[in-house]
Amino acid sequence: MINLNEDNILSNLDFSTKVILGKGYVSEAYKVKLLNNKENECTVLKGLIKDSYKCYEDSFNNLKFIYNNGNPLIKSIKIPFENLILIKSNNEFKYGALIYKNITGIILKENLLNKINIENITNLISNFLTELYNIPIDKNFSLENYKKTQLDYFNTIVLTLTNYLQNKNIIYDNIKLLNLENEYKNYLKEFKEPHFIHGDFWEENMIISNDYQNLLGIIDFDNFGIGDNALDFATLSDFGYDFINIVLNKCNFIKDKEKFIIKVKMFEKWVYLDDFYYLFCNWKKEDMLLKEIEEMKKLNLI
Numbered sequence: 001m002i003n004l005n006e007d008n009i010l011s012n013l014d015f016s017t018k019v020i021l022g023k024g025y026v027s028e029a030y031k032v033k034l035l036n037n038k039e040n041e042c043t044v045l046k047g048l049i050k051d052s053y054k055c056y057e058d059s060f061n062n063l064k065f066i067y068n069n070g071n072p073l074i075k076s077i078k079i080p081f082e083n084l085i086l087i088k089s090n091n092e093f094k095y096g097a098l099i100y101k102n103i104t105g106i107i108l109k110e111n112l113l114n115k116i117n118i119e120n121i122t123n124l125i126s127n128f129l130t131e132l133y134n135i136p137i138d139k140n141f142s143l144e145n146y147k148k149t150q151l152d153y154f155n156t157i158v159l160t161l162t163n164y165l166q167n168k169n170i171i172y173d174n175i176k177l178l179n180l181e182n183e184y185k186n187y188l189k190e191f192k193e194p195h196f197i198h199g200d201f202w203e204e205n206m207i208i209s210n211d212y213q214n215l216l217g218i219i220d221f222d223n224f225g226i227g228d229n230a231l232d233f234a235t236l237s238d239f240g241y242d243f244i245n246i247v248l249n250k251c252n253f254i255k256d257k258e259k260f261i262i263k264v265k266m267f268e269k270w271v272y273l274d275d276f277y278y279l280f281c282n283w284k285k286e287d288m289l290l291k292e293i294e295e296m297k298k299l300n301l302i
Contacts, residue, residue, distance in 0.1 A: 009085050009099060010092060012036055013044070022107075022204065025283065026052050031102050041102040042083055043219075047095025049282050053088065056098035059222035060086040066135075066221070073135050076127040078103050078207075078217035103217035108206040110238050116212040118246065124215035125206075126250035133195040133229055133253055141226060147188045154184055154270075157277040164280065165302070170293065172302040180301060183266055191228060199223025201232040203239070229253075230260060234267035269301045 014033045021029040027045040034040050047053055066073050067081050082101035087093050108116070158181060165172050198205075200223040207217040236244050244264065245257075254260050276292040279285070296302045 009083075009087070010090075013042065013099075017041075023048075024204070025049070025279065026055050040083075041104070042099050043080070043102045045098040046093055047097060049095060051282050053096030055222040056086055056096055059098055059220065059224075060084065062221045062224040066224070074128065074131045076131050077124060077215060079221075080217070080219055103207045103219065105207040105209055105216045108203050108208045108215070110203055112208075112212060113239060113243065116208065117214070118243075120213055121208065121215045122243075122246045122250055125247050128215075128218060129229070129232065129247075129251060130253060132198065135196040137194060137196065137226060141194070143192070143194060146194065146226065147191065151185065151188055154181075154273075157273045160277055160280055161273065161302075164289070165293070172293075172297075174302075176300055177302050180266070180269055184270070187263065187266060193228075194226050195229045196224065197227045197229050197232050199225060199227065199231065200235060202235040228263065228267070230263035231267045231270075233260075233264045234271055237264070237268045269296075269299055272296050272299060272301060 012034050014035045017033040019031050021031060021043070023029070025048070027048060029043060029045050031041045031043050034042060045052075045056065047056065063079065063081060063084055066079060072079065072081070080100035080103060083099065084101075085099045087097040087099065089096050106112075108121070158177065162174075162177070164170075198218065198221065200220055201218075205218060205220040206215060207219065208215055233244055233248070236247070241261070244261075248254055248257055248260070272292060272295055276289065276296070279288050279292060293302070
């Protein structure tokens with residue numbers, strides 16, 4: 001699983017070969033070659049905020065769990081196990097880093113949907129999700145504690161959002177927000193089937209082949225954990241519901257697709273609330289927060 005270690009990784013990264021892959025809220029991602037093996041490349045997630053290291057630590061521990069001491073719980077798709085190294089804060093990485101062997105390919109972007117082999121890629125997504133949702137949950141897991149934690153978190157987000165809107169004199173429809181609150185509370189009362197989920201299953205975290213034919217790998221497992229698998233489908237919503245329905249039709253584990261889609265649409269709104277709260281706690285940049293609020297209005301959330 002791990003061929004290098006924290007002590008020697010920095011001396012083996014050839015920063016002259018650095019190629020930027022992208023930049024998000026938590027990380028700047030780039031790939032670099034190794035000095036001792038020019039054929040191999042590593043992906044480096046460099047922390048941008050204080051919370052970055054905690055995200056990397058979560059991802060590191062979650063990947064170790066999935067790796068399962070050399071008998072991976074997920075076998076249908078590549079997961080970044082090789083050269084997996086967690087880096088604490090140092091001169092090079094102020095907010096820490098996570099490094100793993102690069103999965104060669106391109107990110108599955110929304111603008112590639114008309115180029116990809118939909119049949120192959122949705123089959124592979126379905127296989128990955130089936131494996132993921134079949135990972136057994138510890139018998140000591142408390143569904144009631146989970147529901148309480150989720151409701152408390154939801155209430156905290158809503159309170160933070162409404163206070164922000166009121167303090168900034170932003171006009172919003174409180175009835176719509178109350179409707180979502182009631183929908184979410186009723187949903188939690190009925191929720192009975194938790195699964196291990198990816199938790200951030202959107203386009204930036206899927207690697208496809210350069211010829212657009214196959215899904216090669218899934219990355220970014222810091223939100224991996226126990227929850228409702230409807231959340232994973234909600235984070236696919238950038239691809240549109242036609243794409244989601246194709247995947248759903250290949251997933252035998254979904255019993256009532258119409259009811260499931262209702263949950264997906266609720267979680268699509270929940271994702272925007274969660275994004276707002278994350279930005280508010282970690283960035284507090286007005287342009288980012290206002291952009292999230294505009295997206296919420298487009299979804300008739302507020």
